[in-house]
Amino acid sequence: xxxxxxxxxxxxxxxxxxxxxxxxxxxxxxxxxxxxxxxxxxxxxxxxxxxxxxxxxxxxxxxxxxxxxxxxxxxxxxxxxxxxxxxxxxxxxxxxxxxxxxxxxxxxxxxxxxxxxxxxxxxxxxxxxxxxxxxxxxxxxxxxxxxxxxxxxxxxxxxxxxxxxxxxxxxxxxxxxxxxxxxxxxxxxxxxxxxxxxxxxxxxxxxxxxxxxxxxxxxxxxxxxxxxxxxxxxxxxxxxxxxxxxxxxxxxxxxxxxxxxxxxxxxxxxxxxxxxxxxxxxxxxxxxxxxxxxxxxxxxxxxxxxxxxxxxxxxxxxxxxxxxxxxxxxxxxxxxxxxxx
Amino acid sequence: xxxxxxxxxxxxxxxxxxxxxxxxxxxxxxxxxxxxxxxxxxxxxxxxxxxxxxxxxxxxxxxxxxxxxxxxxxxxxxxxxxxxxxxxxxxxxxxxxxxxxxxxxxxxxxxxxxxxxxxxxxxxxxxxxxxxxxxxxxxxxxxxxxxxxxxxxxxxxxxxxxxx
Numbered sequence: 439x440x441x442x443x444x445x446x447x448x449x450x451x452x453x454x455x456x457x458x459x460x461x462x463x464x465x466x467x468x469x470x471x472x473x474x475x476x477x478x479x480x481x482x483x484x485x486x487x488x489x490x491x492x493x494x495x496x497x498x499x500x501x502x503x504x505x506x507x508x509x510x511x512x513x514x515x516x517x518x519x520x521x522x523x524x525x526x527x528x529x530x531x532x533x534x535x536x537x538x539x540x541x542x543x544x545x546x547x548x549x550x551x552x553x554x555x556x557x558x559x560x561x562x563x564x565x566x567x568x569x570x571x572x573x574x575x576x577x578x579x580x581x582x583x584x585x586x587x588x589x590x591x592x593x594x595x596x597x598x599x600x601x602x603x604x605x606x607x608x609x610x611x612x613x614x615x616x617x618x619x620x621x622x623x624x625x626x627x628x629x630x631x632x633x634x635x636x637x638x639x640x641x642x643x644x645x646x647x648x649x650x651x652x653x654x655x656x657x658x659x660x661x662x663x664x665x666x667x668x669x670x671x672x673x674x675x676x677x678x679x680x681x682x683x684x685x686x687x688x689x690x691x692x693x694x695x696x697x698x699x700x701x702x703x704x705x706x707x708x709x710x711x712x713x714x715x716x717x718x719x720x721x722x723x724x725x726x727x728x729x730x731x732x733x734x735x736x737x738x739x740x741x742x743x744x745x746x747x748x749x750x751x752x753x754x755x756x757x758x759x760x761x762x763x764x765x766x767x768x769x770x771x772x773x774x775x776x777x778x779x
Numbered sequence: 780x781x782x783x784x785x786x787x788x789x790x791x792x793x794x795x796x797x798x799x800x801x802x803x804x805x806x807x808x809x810x811x812x813x814x815x816x817x818x819x820x821x822x823x824x825x826x827x828x829x830x831x832x833x834x835x836x837x838x839x840x841x842x843x844x845x846x847x848x849x850x851x852x853x854x855x856x857x858x859x860x861x862x863x864x865x866x867x868x869x870x871x872x873x874x875x876x877x878x879x880x881x882x883x884x885x886x887x888x889x890x891x892x893x894x895x896x897x898x899x900x901x902x903x904x905x906x907x908x909x910x911x912x913x914x915x916x917x918x919x920x921x922x923x924x925x926x927x928x929x930x931x932x933x934x935x936x937x938x939x940x941x942x943x
Contacts, residue, residue, distance in 0.1 A: 556907060559834040566842025577853050592850050596843060
């Protein structure tokens with residue numbers, strides 16, 4: 439056992455967790471600021487300079503709210519719902535390469551927790567398990583609105599997983615690997631996958647919105663029809679966990695989109711800078727986070743621009759548009775790969 | 780050493796949760812224990828260095844099929860009260876058939892010690908590249924036949940679903 443290695447991994451895991459939580463915290467702030475901007479308002483500006491302490495105030499408020507427990511048959515599952523949602527949301531970050539490797543004292547330290555050779559399948563697996571938190575929480579609430587929200591969430595996630603998997607498949611065919619590290623390293627400079635797979639990107643983006651339960655696909659918590667959807671009965675920090683998990687999911691989805699389609703930590707003209715490996719790695723991380731922030735902004739932009747879908751429209755879009763287009767995309771990718779070989 | 784401990788931990792979880800699937804009274808708990816047992820099986824796959832199988836097991840069984848199970852149970856709202864009462868005769872028949880199955884299983888497992896143990900020197904057999912190669916070379920006919928079977932079942936499901 440190499441203790442250096444273990445300590446390094448623990449530090450990396452802690453850092454990634456902290457960053458995920460911080461990003462999720464400030465996403466709530468930026469969500470409200472952007473919403474205000476799109477609606478020609480000011481947004482939160484009372485707590486601290488520019489309202490920057492607002493997330494802290496929100497968190498404290500949630501913590502001090504009354505812990506409400508509905509008259510449910512299954513208290514254990516009621517508590518486990520938000521826990522699972524949070525746990526699964528944080529799991530995905532393990533396989534994302536946040537940067538190339540640092541070189542400290544002649545040793546290589548990769549900025550990735552686990553470089554497994556099926557990284558992208560791992561992400562698909564974790565997102566497919568992610569629905570349990572919402573389903574169990576909604577069911578255990580013993581409330582028909584919650585149950586409807588949970589059922590909507592389950593069928594929506596299963597439907598959009600298929601199209602998402604098919605969109606990823608085209609990328610995998612192109613890069614000949616399931617490892618995220620390998621997929622990113624093939625997109626050096628500006629040789630990004632988006633130039634080859636624009637259709638795949640569109641499908642993946644739409645599915646990511648649906649998988650995160652973000653507007654225009656936020657039907658599981660659709661407040662005009664279902665009060666609060668699956669989290670109607672939740673209060674205090676348990677509600678906070680559900681909301682927080684959504685923002686973490688958004689952060690991770692943005693990271694996956696930037697890694698798969700926008701070159702991850704690669705940026706144009708990176709070879710002509712002539713910097714040392716460590717500086718390149720640090721700049722790469724910064725660039726990666728810039729890309730992630732852009733997609734986070736895109737998520738919010740879409741939420742405050744588009745109206746919500748109706749449930750039958752959502753299902754029709756998933757099954758009769760996205761899946762056939764994704765299969766067609768795979769077919770074309772295969773033909774082009776054949777011709778090029 | 781470490782993997783031996785992991786093996787025993789996973790096995791205990793697997794056996795316990797599989798038993799609980801049968802013994803627990805509430806249908807939702809059965810489904811949840813089944814999900815736990817799928818995760819334990821995936822853990823075993825990882826110990827055998829078959830990462831692809833492990834992840835696909837989670838995607839297909841834990842992520843899709845069990846969600847549908849849970850979905851159905853939630854929609855039907857199965858409770859202990861709504862469970863139909865079974866007559867004593869059926870219970871006796873069930874016990875007898877269960878014992879018969881147990882005897883058959885014991886009989887078929889009796890000679891297992893004599894069977895030669897396949898020992899793969901190459902432990903990368905479960906990695907996706909080798910798996911894909913063997914699927915498309917050595918096992919291409921069964922693989923394609925299974926695909927046709929799947930297609931037939933999809934078409935069949937659609938036919939039944941469209942009837943109404």
